[in-house]
Amino acid sequence: MKINTAIVLLCSQLMIVSCKKDDKQTVQNQQTIVKDSVKTATKEEEIDFKNFNIFNVSTMQRKDLMDTFISVSDIYNDKDAVPADFLKKQKELPFNELSYIELDDSYRKKMLAGIHITENDSLYLYNYETNKLQKIPVNKLKAVAYISPYMGEGDEIDSESYMVGFQLDTQKGNDIFDKYTNVIAYFGSKSPFVENQMKMIKWEKADADIQKKYFSGSKLKYGGIYQYQYENLTYYVQDLLEEYGTQERKLVVVNEHQEKIFEKTFFIEDGAEFNPLVKTENDSSNNYAQWTGKLFKGKEPVVFNFISPSFGCPVITFLDKEKTELSINCDNRH
Numbered sequence: 001m002k003i004n005t006a007i008v009l010l011c012s013q014l015m016i017v018s019c020k021k022d023d024k025q026t027v028q029n030q031q032t033i034v035k036d037s038v039k040t041a042t043k044e045e046e047i048d049f050k051n052f053n054i055f056n057v058s059t060m061q062r063k064d065l066m067d068t069f070i071s072v073s074d075i076y077n078d079k080d081a082v083p084a085d086f087l088k089k090q091k092e093l094p095f096n097e098l099s100y101i102e103l104d105d106s107y108r109k110k111m112l113a114g115i116h117i118t119e120n121d122s123l124y125l126y127n128y129e130t131n132k133l134q135k136i137p138v139n140k141l142k143a144v145a146y147i148s149p150y151m152g153e154g155d156e157i158d159s160e161s162y163m164v165g166f167q168l169d170t171q172k173g174n175d176i177f178d179k180y181t182n183v184i185a186y187f188g189s190k191s192p193f194v195e196n197q198m199k200m201i202k203w204e205k206a207d208a209d210i211q212k213k214y215f216s217g218s219k220l221k222y223g224g225i226y227q228y229q230y231e232n233l234t235y236y237v238q239d240l241l242e243e244y245g246t247q248e249r250k251l252v253v254v255n256e257h258q259e260k261i262f263e264k265t266f267f268i269e270d271g272a273e274f275n276p277l278v279k280t281e282n283d284s285s286n287n288y289a290q291w292t293g294k295l296f297k298g299k300e301p302v303v304f305n306f307i308s309p310s311f312g313c314p315v316i317t318f319l320d321k322e323k324t325e326l327s328i329n330c331d332n333r334h
Contacts, residue, residue, distance in 0.1 A: 047192040047297045051116070056313065056330035057180050058163070060146050062100055067170045068180055069146060071163040074329035076114040081164045082145050083107065087157060095153040101145040101162070108143040111164060117187045123166075124191045128198035128291065129182040133191060141166040148333050163331050184295075198293035201228045201303075203237065203277045210236055214252045214260070226277055230292055230301070232256045233319075237277065246274050249306060253319055262319045271310030302326075310334060 053075055060067045073081075082101055090098055103111065112118060117138060125134040145162040155161075169176060186192050203226035211225050215238040223239030223246060233253055240248040246268075253262040268274060275288040292303045295316075304316035313330035317323065 047299075049296070049299070052326065054316070054326055054328045055185070056328055057168075057183065057185075058331065059177060059180075062146075062170075063096070064172055065170050066172070066174065066176045067144075067146075068168040068176055069144070069163070069165060070168060070185070071146075071165040071331035072111065072115050072329075073162075073164050073331050076111055076164060077160070078110060078114055079159050081107065081111065082159050082162050084159075087159065090157050098157060099147040103143040103145060103164075111143055112138075115187075121187050121189055123168075124186045124188070124193065125168075125183055126185065126191070126193045126195070127183045128293075128295065129200065131196045133193065133195060135191075136168075138187065141168070143167075150333050182291075192296050194294040194297055198291055198295060199230060201230075201235070201290040201292055203228055203290075206236055211238060214238070214263075215240075215250055218248075220247055224277065228292075233261075233301075235292070235303075239274075239277070249274055251303070251306075262321075262323070264317060264323050266306050268307060270312065273308050273310075275305055275308055 055070055058069045058071055060069050086101060119139040121138045123136045123138060123141060144167045145164045148161055148163060151157065151161050206225045206227040211222060214236055218240050220240035220242060223241045225238045228235040233255060236252045238250045239246045249266040251264050252260060255261050290303065290305045293301055295302050300318045300320045302316045302318055311334055313328045313332050315325040315327050317325050
């Protein structure tokens with residue numbers, strides 16, 4: 001199938017929206033890791049995570065324009081999300097005119113109601129690498145629909161063929177990619193972010209005795225083992241190999257008393273890949289770096305970006321006893 005629209009899913013850019021969704025992607029209230037491991041936020045700072053949804057950022061090409069776009073179609077799948085009269089004209093219109101729709105007030109109101117936000121809410125864009133927070137009123141955002149990049153000229157088009165959401169920015173040239181690298185966002189009445197607490201993980205090689213202490217017993221071949229210090233926590237990560245590369249990646253976190261307070265094994269499936277732990281000489285970007293830190297008010301630290309999925313969407317992981325994962329709605333129609 002010919003792809004007529006270019007889309008880049010920026011996997012390390014996370015979009016967060018305060019919308020209702022079914023329970024399988026709900027973040028439950030977290031418990032404290034241990035008393036002395038991490039200082040938690042006060043009750044006044046806590047954010048309600050019962051209806052938290054996170055979203056990726058897409059970059060869509062429209063002739064010579066590049067648009068930054070938040071699709072909400074993962075949680076808003078109204079069969080009448082785009083005008084029916086417009087769809088009826090698909091045999092009469094050229095494909096490039098079908099590929100982009102500016103939604104009028106009636107369809108905008110339906111979308112806002114469907115994802116449980118209002119015109120009085122704001123979009124908070126937080127760059128966790130540069131610690132810059134931007135606030136944009138929802139009523140300043142354009143409601144739009146882009147045809148899926150997997151739809152081609154001549155295909156039968158219906159409402160589900162479109163990605164529906166908000167256009168953030170549009171410009172000529174590719175500088176727009178850098179502008180939204182390592183940016184996460186939230187729609188709501190107040191910012192949920194703990195600012196200036198996220199760190200890019202810079203792994204260092206760990207001693208061999210760490211492998212025996214925390215990662216013994218695997219039938220796989222042992223690869224590199226690395227460590228990183230975040231405040232009073234030490235992270236250890238061990239790659240386990242098969243013939244064609246890393247098959248598992250195990251993470252262990254210990255506190256200042258050398259007590260294990262978190263562990264998780266990352267697996268790859270369905271075409272996913274492990275992101276590198278150490279940059280190559282020619283890699284000047286931070287797109288695939290791992291990140292950790294206190295990101296949300298009243299919640300435990302998070303880690304993310306160990307895996308680049310092919311099908312489905314990435315997740316972030318909370319360093320809590322439940323190993324809670326928060327799925328990232330990325331409208332991946334691969």
